[in-house]
Amino acid sequence: MIEMSGITKAFSGNVVLNNVQFELADGEIHALMGENGAGKSTMMKILSGIYTKDAGEIKVDGQVVNFKSPKDAEKLGIIVIHQELNMLPDLTVAQNLFLGKELTYGKTGILKTRQMEKEATQLLSKLGLNINPKTRTGDLSVGKQQIIEIAKAIASNAKVIVMDEPTAALTDREIETLFQTIRELKAKGISFVYISHRMEEIFAICDRITILRDGQYVGVRNIPETNFDEIVAMMVGRQLGERFPVRKSVIGDTKLEVRNLTVNGLFHNLSFELRKGEVLGVAGLMGAGRTEVAQTLFGYRKASSGDILIDGKKVNIKSPIDAMKHGIGFVTEDRKTQGLVLDFSIKENITLTNLNKCASSGIVNQTKENSMVAKYIEELKIRTSGPDQRVKSLSGGNQQKVVLAKWLGTEPDILILDEPTRGVDIGARKEIYHIINQLAEAGVAILMISSELPEVIGMADRVIVMQEGKLTGEVKKEQMTQEIIMQYATGGEKVVQS
Incomplete structure (x- = not known):
């Protein structure tokens, strides 16, 4: 369980987070929403150790933690999958999965290539992906690369996976595959922080929504107890009316x-x-x-x-x-x-x-x-x-x-x-x-x-x-x-x- 309270962060005197809070339960898919510039990414960078907080407290399973680097967060199972996927396109699937964590024969530095490929196949199979581990990653669709990123997180014993706009470049079929994978991992106790501007997805996959606006905490809502209009009003501080403005079409030649x-x-x-x-x-x-x-x-x-x-x-x-x-x-x-x-x-x-x-x-x-x-x-x-x-x-x-x-x-x-x-x-x-x-x-x-x-x-x-x-x-x-x-x-x- 993650508890963030009183989180404050400023850059060059400009306060981007002011006394913000966030909670994530075991086996939960929790949406983090807000307009661009609301502070969502900054908050997750603090949770994952990329940024250090100026004030506030972070608890993991009830214990206060102070992350100074992403490695500190990763040791406790917190991993971020960024919108720009962190894949090296010229390496194989297996090489990407074990990048920085290669299996070797003792201190010789010689890679256990076959073993890494075998473990990569087993790991991807568990996520419903039948891919040859020798495949060049750059030859795969973005959807498959997204699943490989999740596999990479699982291989690092992830307990919390933060996903930033994960479906921005996916087809509907790839989105459904991704959602199925997320739901299966949720059932195993893995939690997700899901950042997206696509409201339909939030209501389809998430359990709760936390809203930020202008670097401040606005509130949290359970998905079954809220609706599109309420979330929009919380995000922008006003009612937007119709989602798409009415236009009188005057079509010419x-x-x-x-x-x-x-x-x-x-x-x-x-x-x-x-x-x-x-x-x-x-x-x-x-x-x-x-x-x-x-x-x-x-x-x-x-x-x-x-x-x-x-x-x-x-x-x-x-x-x-x-x-x-x-x-x-x-x-x-x-x-x-x-x-x-x-x-x-x-x-x-x-x-x-x-x-x-x-x-x-x-x-x-x-x-x-x-x-x-x-x-x-x-x-x-x-x-x-x-x-x-x-x-x-x-x-x-x-x-x-x-x-x-x-x-x-x-x-x-x-x-x-x-x-x-x-x-x-x-x-x-x-x-x-x-x-x-x-x-x-x-x-x-x-x-x-x-x-x-x-x-x-x-x-x-x-x-x-x-x-x-x-x-x-x-x-x-x-x-x-x-x-x-x-x-x-x-x-x-x-x-x-x-």
Whole structure:
């Protein structure tokens, strides 16, 4: 049993946790929720020995402990599985499982390779994973890597496993496998701290929820005794109303037309239209080819065949620069590696795609630059100490807003959004949904890729569904259900709309 009480932590005088408490029982799955920046990660880093607390007390099974390093926490069975999985892709499954704990023949340093592979097979088998231990880890799906991380924790005699956004990159099938594994380990007395912004998952897998807001403890609730609206109100300190804002769709003429677009080995003969003022959802399981289509439209990938038309005219998009010249913006799936320069300031990131508007004769006009940045910080409600703050120090939701600002500054006619709310808290999601609606109402044609079916149904005017590189379904707003979309995502026949 874990008891944390009066936990306080500050960085450079900025208090990020103030008198926070948390309890975890044996064999419990306990959700830790709050908006980005609420202090969830800091709290778990204190529990796992990455950070030291400034004040407060931690008890494990009734005994006061003071962790000075992750090894101290690991000795008592507390292990964190981070959102960015700690796998070395070029090593085998067995090598990853025994990394730093290799079995050797005495002091010779010679590895007991066969024994490690045998034990790896046995361990993975217990978790329902039939994988050759000699397999290169980088060749496995993210879902299987996630299970291997759990196996690695079990091999270290984990009693408490902290999971941070564990399903962010998993398919529905992989999520179900993960949940089954978690439930089986729970039955054996292992406890989980489950950090996620996906409310449906919290209610499906967890026993209790502890809520943090602005670095302070708000309360704890038993899952059967609470509901979505109460949890949201506790997280943001206010009622959010409807989860997805209502929008009056005013859909105009066709802006983008795709005819038989193909990239060999990725997707084949894709044809669809996107209209002015429309939010067109793109659904499908991981590996369906959704992101690859977006990358091709933006010139990151070269099409093998097919045509792209804008305003009825064929265009030749060979690079992102070509795409931008044709009025296309692209908010990428992975903001940290593809959407932002983390060591740059907010100002530098926002103006990265807009230097032509802030410069004359090759010299940046500081007044214009500052004016543009101030406008988007205010309009998008970016929480920051100022435009010169480094983007890497912002919460996930505010980082996503910076990416949006970067592209809004280009005034795009077509905006591609790939997983626009991944890793974003419920309050920031609502604000992003409002921005999407405002853009659509202003006539921007929006292509929105999302793995979250409630988001697709709540935001899209129409949805196309992909499966293994092919278009298998097209569904109008009034016909959208999770069941029909999933049917097409797993190989249903294409629907002919009347």
